[in-house]
Amino acid sequence: xxxxxxxxxxxxxxxxxxxxxxxxxxxxxxxxxxxxxxxxxxxxxxxxxxxxxxxxxxxxxxxxxxxxxxxxxxxxxxxxxxxxxxxxxxxxxxxxxxxxxxxxxxxxxxxxxxxxxxxxxxxxxxxxxxxxxxxxxxxxxxxxxxxxxxxxxxxxxxxxxxxxxxxxxxxxxxxxxxxxxxxxxxxxxxxxxxxxxxxxxxxxxxxxxxxxxxxxxxxxxxxxxxxxxxxxxxxxxxxxxxxxxxxxxxxxxxxxxxxxxxxxxxxxxxxxxxxxxxxxxxxxxxxxxxxxxxxxxxxxxxxxxxxxxxxxxxxxxxxxxxxxxxxxxxxxxxxxxxxxxxxxxxxxxxxxxxxxxxxxxxxxxx
Numbered sequence: 001x002x003x004x005x006x007x008x009x010x011x012x013x014x015x016x017x018x019x020x021x022x023x024x025x026x027x028x029x030x031x032x033x034x035x036x037x038x039x040x041x042x043x044x045x046x047x048x049x050x051x052x053x054x055x056x057x058x059x060x061x062x063x064x065x066x067x068x069x070x071x072x073x074x075x076x077x078x079x080x081x082x083x084x085x086x087x088x089x090x091x092x093x094x095x096x097x098x099x100x101x102x103x104x105x106x107x108x109x110x111x112x113x114x115x116x117x118x119x120x121x122x123x124x125x126x127x128x129x130x131x132x133x134x135x136x137x138x139x140x141x142x143x144x145x146x147x148x149x150x151x152x153x154x155x156x157x158x159x160x161x162x163x164x165x166x167x168x169x170x171x172x173x174x175x176x177x178x179x180x181x182x183x184x185x186x187x188x189x190x191x192x193x194x195x196x197x198x199x200x201x202x203x204x205x206x207x208x209x210x211x212x213x214x215x216x217x218x219x220x221x222x223x224x225x226x227x228x229x230x231x232x233x234x235x236x237x238x239x240x241x242x243x244x245x246x247x248x249x250x251x252x253x254x255x256x257x258x259x260x261x262x263x264x265x266x267x268x269x270x271x272x273x274x275x276x277x278x279x280x281x282x283x284x285x286x287x288x289x290x291x292x293x294x295x296x297x298x299x300x301x302x303x304x305x306x307x308x309x310x311x312x313x314x315x316x317x318x319x320x321x322x323x324x325x326x327x328x329x330x331x332x333x334x335x336x337x338x339x340x341x342x343x344x345x346x347x348x349x350x351x352x353x354x355x356x357x358x359x360x361x362x363x364x365x366x
Contacts, residue, residue: 018087019229020046020069020197025082025097026253027061027068036301038064038077040253043329046197046246051223051230053240053261055276056250059298062233063119065250066199069231070110071101088113089196112142115190116199121182125174131158131185132170135192142193157188161218180211184218191222198223199231204239216243237280241265246335249273252299252309255329259336269338271314308341316342 027039039061046052054062067073069084084096086109099106118124126134135154139145145153151170158166161184174182183203190198200219204212220243223230232243240247240261247264249257249272257270268274278292296313299305305312311322318341327339 017047018045019048020044020087020231021083021085022065022069023083023085025065025068025084026080027064027073027077028080029077031076034302037253037304038301039068041082042248042250042253042255044248044255044258046229046231048196048229049223049227050245051232051243052246052248053232053234053244054248054250055234055237055240057235057298060250061253062250063201064253066116066201066231066233069096069199070114070116071096071099071106072110073101086114086197108142111138111195112193113195114197114199115193115195116201117183117186117190117203119202119205121179121186122174124186125182127174130171130173131177131188135170135185135189138189138192153192154188157192158185160222161185161188161191162214163188179207180214183207183211183215187215187218187222191226194226195228197229197231199233201233202235204234204236212239219243237276249276252304254309254339256310256340257336257338259332263333263336267336269332269336269343270310270340271316271342272310275313275315308339 022042022044025039025042026037029036029038042061042065044052044054044065054065056062064073064077068079069086071079073079079097082097085093086096087093088109094105094109096106096109125131132151132154135157136147136150139150139153140147143150155166155170158169163169163181163184169177169181169185174185177185186203198219203219204215207215216239219230219232222228230243232239234240244261247259247261248255249264249270251272257264257268257273264273265277268277272294275292275294279294281291294313299309299312305323307321307323307325308314308327311317314322317323321341325341327341327344329337329339330343331337332343
């Protein structure tokens with residue numbers, strides 16, 4: 001087994017650049033059948049102006065993580081522990097996990113400083129209100145402007161996201177637009193108040209390849225123009241390779257590996273990350289070669305495996321170890337961490353957790 005690398009002190013991190021810092025967040029759903037641990041200890045850190053991609057199979061907790069940040073987890077779900085530290089425009093830092101989900105403070109942040117593009121715009125946009133009225137409502141909710149000024153800003157936003165004849169389309173309903181135009185309208189609503197953080201929850205899943213490429217280019221151009229940070233949730237590793245600065249790989253509600261995009265693609269450590277990369281179709285592969293697939297399926301929420309949650313599907317499974325020990329986060333290199341017993345220190349007797357910045361926590365008791 002490989003040894004743990006030398007720790008980096010928290011003070012060495014450039015905290016002034018960190019916009020969002022999620023620390024060991026757990027969001028559980030308390031149902032009649034039992035407790036569903038949708039998010040079970042997620043850590044991620046996003047700097048200003050960067051794009052962080054969260055990847056993993058369906059059911060791994062990506063969307064619930066995003067909803068936890070905005071405090072829009074539907075009942076019976078709730079955040080049971082952890083911290084979501086967000087740096088506001090005034091320079092102050094606030095723990096979003098401590099806010100009342102229906103309180104004034106989170107409603108000020110939601111849509112104003114943090115916005116979200118949902119996966120399916122048809123179910124997110126109101127079918128009985130025009131696109132313009134929804135953008136105008138968002139603007140007037142967060143900015144002290146008149147309805148006439150808000151309408152002018154709404155037209156400008158539709159023009160900015162590439163919708164033709166924005167003055168006319170402002171009075172259109174969502175069902176009158178194509179899928180790509182609806183998604184652009186969703187982006188216009190999300191960006192109407194110039195948020196610091198944009199959360200995009202698989203915004204291109206239901207779109208054709210050409211429209212998908214246009215939407216990705218649009219988000220990237222708007223990001224460069226405004227300097228906002230983007231938390232992009234997807235299962236498409238091709239999209240990740242194109243837009244990501246940092247990557248977090250999730251499995252069963254946990255971050256199993258995180259690092260910069262080059263480290264994740266060219267030096268993946270966790271067996272799950274390697275399996276995801278091997279599952280990507282390649283143009284240069286032989287036609288007779290069978291496409292690799294990860295064995296098994298994501299476990300049922302009420303039947304979580306003991307030890308490492310990925311061990312029933314892992315090609316590197318160690319009997320008696322992986323099925324009994326729950327791996328903590330290990331620092332592989334600066335900014336690159338992994339939850340895997342292959343990288344535990346065999347002489348330490350226990351694993352050393354690392355914090356959300358990817359550095360190991362020091363024991364100050366001595």
